[in-house]
Amino acid sequence: xxxxxxxxxxxxxxxxxxxxxxxxxxxxxxxxxxxxxxxxxxxxxxxxxxxxxxxxxxxxxxxxxxxxxxxxxxxxxxxxxxxxxxxxxxxxxxxxxxxxxxxxxxxxxxxxxxxxxxxxxxxxxxxxxxxxxxxxxxxxxxxxxxxxxxxxxxxxxxxxxxxxxxxxxxxxxxxxxxxxxxxxxxxxxxxxxxxxxxxxxxxxxxxxxxxxxxxxxxxxxxxxxxxxxxxxxxxxxxxxxxxxxxxxxxxxxxxxxxxxxxxxxxxxxxxxxxxxxxxxxxxxxxxxxxxxxxxxxxxxxxxxxxxxxxxxxxxxxxxxxxxxxxxxxxxxxxxxxxxxxxxxxxxxxxxxxxxxxx
Amino acid sequence: xxxxxxxxxxxxxxxxxxxxxxxxxxxxxxxxxxxxxxxxxxxxxxxxxxxxxxxxxxxxxxxxxxxxxxxxxxxxxxxxxxxxxxxxxxxxxxxxxxxxxxxxxxxxxxxxxxxxxxxxxxxxxxxxxxxxxxxxxxxxxxxxxxxxxxxxxxxxxxxxxxxxxxxxxxxxxxxxxxxxxxxxxxxxxxxxxxxxxxxxxxxxxxxxxxxxxxxxxxxxxxxxxxxxxxxxxxxxxxxxxxxxxxxxxxxxxxxxxxxxxxxxxxxxxxxxxxxxx
Numbered sequence: 001x002x003x004x005x006x007x008x009x010x011x012x013x014x015x016x017x018x019x020x021x022x023x024x025x026x027x028x029x030x031x032x033x034x035x036x037x038x039x040x041x042x043x044x045x046x047x048x049x050x051x052x053x054x055x056x057x058x059x060x061x062x063x064x065x066x067x068x069x070x071x072x073x074x075x076x077x078x079x080x081x082x083x084x085x086x087x088x089x090x091x092x093x094x095x096x097x098x099x100x101x102x103x104x105x106x107x108x109x110x111x112x113x114x115x116x117x118x119x120x121x122x123x124x125x126x127x128x129x130x131x132x133x134x135x136x137x138x139x140x141x142x143x144x145x146x147x148x149x150x151x152x153x154x155x156x157x158x159x160x161x162x163x164x165x166x167x168x169x170x171x172x173x174x175x176x177x178x179x180x181x182x183x184x185x186x187x188x189x190x191x192x193x194x195x196x197x198x199x200x201x202x203x204x205x206x207x208x209x210x211x212x213x214x215x216x217x218x219x220x221x222x223x224x225x226x227x228x229x230x231x232x233x234x235x236x237x238x239x240x241x242x243x244x245x246x247x248x249x250x251x252x253x254x255x256x257x258x259x260x261x262x263x264x265x266x267x268x269x270x271x272x273x274x275x276x277x278x279x280x281x282x283x284x285x286x287x288x289x290x291x292x293x294x295x296x297x298x299x300x301x302x303x304x305x306x307x308x309x310x311x312x313x314x315x316x317x318x319x320x321x322x323x324x325x326x327x328x329x330x331x332x333x334x335x336x337x338x339x340x341x342x343x344x345x346x347x348x349x350x351x352x353x354x355x356x357x358x
Numbered sequence: 359x360x361x362x363x364x365x366x367x368x369x370x371x372x373x374x375x376x377x378x379x380x381x382x383x384x385x386x387x388x389x390x391x392x393x394x395x396x397x398x399x400x401x402x403x404x405x406x407x408x409x410x411x412x413x414x415x416x417x418x419x420x421x422x423x424x425x426x427x428x429x430x431x432x433x434x435x436x437x438x439x440x441x442x443x444x445x446x447x448x449x450x451x452x453x454x455x456x457x458x459x460x461x462x463x464x465x466x467x468x469x470x471x472x473x474x475x476x477x478x479x480x481x482x483x484x485x486x487x488x489x490x491x492x493x494x495x496x497x498x499x500x501x502x503x504x505x506x507x508x509x510x511x512x513x514x515x516x517x518x519x520x521x522x523x524x525x526x527x528x529x530x531x532x533x534x535x536x537x538x539x540x541x542x543x544x545x546x547x548x549x550x551x552x553x554x555x556x557x558x559x560x561x562x563x564x565x566x567x568x569x570x571x572x573x574x575x576x577x578x579x580x581x582x583x584x585x586x587x588x589x590x591x592x593x594x595x596x597x598x599x600x601x602x603x604x605x606x607x608x609x610x611x612x613x614x615x616x617x618x619x620x621x622x623x624x625x626x627x628x629x630x631x632x633x634x635x
Contacts, residue, residue, distance in 0.1 A: 013507045013514075202498035206506060207488045210474070214482045217471035224431060224469075225545060226457030226486035235492070282473065 019201065036190060041183050049182035050255075051299045057186075057193045058250050060291035063275040064200055064284065065243030070273075071281030072204055073236035074216025075125050079137035080272045082144035083241050084248025085264030086114040089154050091249035092163045096156060103168045103175055107192065107249040114245020115238045117144070122237025126230045129219075141266055148261035162260040165253050176253045185254045192250065196243055201284055203239065212236055213282070278332055280339025289340035293332075298325055380410040383445075384585050385430070385553060390439035392425055399425040400436070400609045407553065412579050413587045414600035418629055421606040423589045424466060427555050430587070431463050432456035444552070457486055462551035466558045466589075468538045472531035476541050479530055480516060483548030484509045516544050520574060536567040543574060547582075554578070556588040560595060568592065572599060597621065605629070 008023060010016045020026040040053055066080050091110035094101060121140040125133055148154060155163050167177030174180045175188050203209060211232045214222035223229050252259045271294065279290025301321045305312045312320075336343045385407040392400040400422045407413045415423045428434040430441065432453045441448045443459060462483070470479050488509060494502040517523055520540050525533060530541055539559060546554055559575065560568045572595055578584050590596045596603065597617045605613040605620055607629040613620050620626055 013510045014503065017503060017506060017510075199496045202502075203492065203495050206495045206498065206502055207485055207490070208492060208495050210478055210482045211485055213474050213478070214471045214485075217473050218469050221465065221469035221471065222482075223453045224433070224457065224463060225483050225549060226454045227482075228452075228454050239492075 017205075041186055044182075044186075046182055049186050052296050053186055054182070054189055054255050056288075056291045056296050057189045058247055058255055059272065059275055059295050060288045061193050061196060061250065062244055062247035062272045063279060063287035063290055064197065065240045065245075065247060066272050067276045067279075067281060067283070067287055068200065068204070068212075068243065069236050069240035070276060071283065071286075072209060072216065073212040073233060073240075075122075075233060075236060076130060076134040077137040077240075078134050078266070078269050078273070079121065079140035079144070080244055081264045081266060081268030082141045083114050083118055083244040084251055084268065084272075085144060085148055085259075085261070086117050086241075087111055087245025087248030088252040088259055088264070089148060089163065090114065090245065091253060092165075093154065095166060095168060099166075103170055103253065104188070104192070107246055107253065110249045111242040111245040114248065115242040118237045118241020118244075119234055122234050122241075125233045125237065138266075141269055145261050145265055148264065160260075162258055163252065164258050165256075168253075176257075178257060180254075189250055189254050192246065196246065197284060200243070204284065208232075208235060216282075274329070278329055278339055280341030283339065283341035285344065286339050286341030289344070293328065293340065294325070297328070298322075301325075380583070382409050383407075384409040384443070385587075386442040387426075387430070388440050388442070390426075390429060390436045390441070392422075392429060392434055392436040398609050400429070400606075402439075403606070403609075403611045404439075405604045405611065405614055407585060407587055408602075409552075409585050410579070410583055411585060411601040412575070412599055413585075414596045414603045415587060415589050415606065416591070416593075416596055416603060417606035417612075420608075422609040423606055424557055425609075426606070427463060427557055427587070427589065430456075430553075431461050431555060454486075457549060457551075460550075460552035461555065462546040462549040462553075463555035464539070464542045464546050464557060464559060466561065468535070468542055470530045470538055470542055470545070473529065475527050475529055476522060476533070476544075477513065477517070477526045479541055480513045480544045480548045481509065483545040484513065486549065513544075513548055516547050519547075519577070520544050521570075536563050536570075539563070539567075539571065540574070543571075543578075547578065547584075552585060554584050554586045556586060556590075558589055558591065560590055560592055568595060575599060 008021070010021065015021075020029065040048075044053055062080060062084060065083075066077060069075050069077050087107075087110045090113035091106050094106040094109060095103065098106075117140075121137060124136045128136060149161065152158075152161075155161060158164070165176050167179055168175055173184055175184055204212070211222070211227050212235075214225065214227055215229060215232050215236075219229060222232070248264070256263070275290035275294050276287060277290075278286075278293060279288070280286030298321050301324060302317060305317060332340060332343070336346070383406055386404075387406065388404050390400055390403050391398070403422075403426065415426060417423055425434060429436050432448075432451045432455065443461070471482060474482070488505055490502045490505050494500065517526060520543065522537065522540055522544065525537060525541075530538055533541065543556070543559065546556075556575070560571050563571065575586060575588070576599065579586055588596075588600070590599075600617060602615060603613075603617055603620045604611060605623070605626050607625075612625040612629060613623045615623075
């Protein structure tokens with residue numbers, strides 16, 4: 001009833017290409033954006049900013065980058081963590097070499113470095129596929145993390161071997177470093193994530209998106225309808241690594257504040273891959289849903305007993321938490337292997353015809 | 359809809375315009391030999407395809423028909439011989455380059471993009487014709503959208519022509535086999551080819567579906583002026599549809615000519631029915 005689409009006619013193709021052909025979707029998105037831009041920042045505590053809002057956005061962005069490569073173009077990658085590292089280290093070098101550079105520009109540029117390295121590691125994708133390609137990206141993962149550790153120029157010959165985010169101002173407001181306010185950082189991240197998400201939606205629904213999906217679904221047929229396979233795959237690697245690199249820069253500069261090479265090791269890659277798979281491969285919305293499930297839910301579960309005044313031993317709580325999240329992941333994958341985004345799509349279909357069964 | 363329809367366009371000769379008169383030589387295959395290791399798939403075959411005709415390639419299983427199509431659209435590279443297309447000798451090329459020259463094809467086993475809708479599958483056929491770069495794609499509004507709408511109009515014409523309006527939004531993985539074959543034909547037509555290769559367009563269809571498909575093939579040929587080379591096992595269909603027939607057996611050409619000639623050719627009868635040794 002609420003979602004009835006009867007009467008919403010499209011009379012030309014242009015209006016059929018609206019981002020939200022159904023009015024209710026647009027309304028729902030407006031509500032979500034209102035919460036994200038107005039309600040959350042006003043209500044959130046320091047704790048909520050640092051453990052829920054900012055990390056969910058950054059992880060969702062990283063998963064979006066991976067999803068373009070794995071979900072849309074069908075090229076499995078296990079090197080996401082290392083490409084985030086490339087973005088973070090590139091950004092660190094940029095802001096230390098050019099201290100006056102606007103941080104937003106620095107982050108934008110650092111994605112380019114990650115994209116370039118992504119392209120280089122994407123070259124084997126024309127010859128190898130599936131699991132074998134995953135192994136090739138695993139090589140990138142190990143090589144890059146090794147490089148972050150051994151190449152001391154990258155961390156300015158720091159004795160600790162870690163990068164420390166300097167205090168950076170933008171238009172007179174501190175955006176990164178220990179003194180930055182969480183709300184400013186949240187808006188900074190939210191702005192970048194929103195812009196990249198819109199661009200990603202556009203690129204995936206047009207010619208390039210169809211090209212990627214064609215390569216994913218059947219590469220031989222894709223070649224025989226005139227798609228240059230190497231080009232399509234390399235564009236996917238480039239775009240994906242760019243987004244992942246930007247998310248890596250945000251990860252360090254607007255959230256962690258400091259990073260050691262092992263932060264970008266394989267557990268991070270897996271974490272982002274899980275977000276993308278559970279959220280739904282080949283979906284933009286899924287990345288956000290997946291990040292909420294994997295990143296935010298454990299934090300929320302942790303504070304629930306306290307909120308109800310129940311005293312639970314913290315290590316026990318941690319174990320219960322892991323069990324609940326694990327069970328949920330398995331349940332989601334059994335109910336709908338295509339992820340949370342598909343679950344939402346099914347619910348939406350049902351809502352459109354509700355209360356009539358047909 | 360002020361856009362010119364695809365028919366008008368092809369009659370005006372937008373892409374099909376290759377400077378060749380109807381009945382002129384479009385494709386010529388000279389002494390092609392192809393082998394995989396020790397297996398000779400095609401040996402020393404020559405034939406030609408004239409503009410505007412329906413050319414059938416027939417032969418028993420394993421005769422090398424599909425290999426021949428794969429050679430024509432650049433998927434296999436023959437060891438010997440040359441291919442002349444639109445009057446130019448072809449050097450070894452990748453399949454997507456052959457598409458750029460105007461060769462489209464369908465497959466023996468349906469090769470659609472299963473995760474995409476019918477509309478998107480056919481739109482994919484126009485990838486090569488869409489030119490707006492990534493920057494415009496990311497902005498979407500403006501040139502990229504105009505281009506998308508323009509090509510969508512053409513694709514909708516093809517959807518109307520093939521009578522598949524009702525499955526426009528259905529993921530093709532969920533469609534019955536006959537409709538999948540039709541969508542595949544649509545995708546090939548969307549490429550606005552001057553030579554259309556059909557690999558067993560009627561395999562596994564019932565009589566009604568075969569009649570529909572035959573009608574589409576004839577209409578594509580007569581209305582759009584598209585030259586068609588097809589492989590088919592249903593002899594009734596082949597004899598009715600095609601202008602000229604090439605018969606292959608064990609990688610060799612055993613007959614070439616009009617349907618009546620081929621039907622009465624002793625070698626062809628022997629190849630199909632077998633001869634006592």
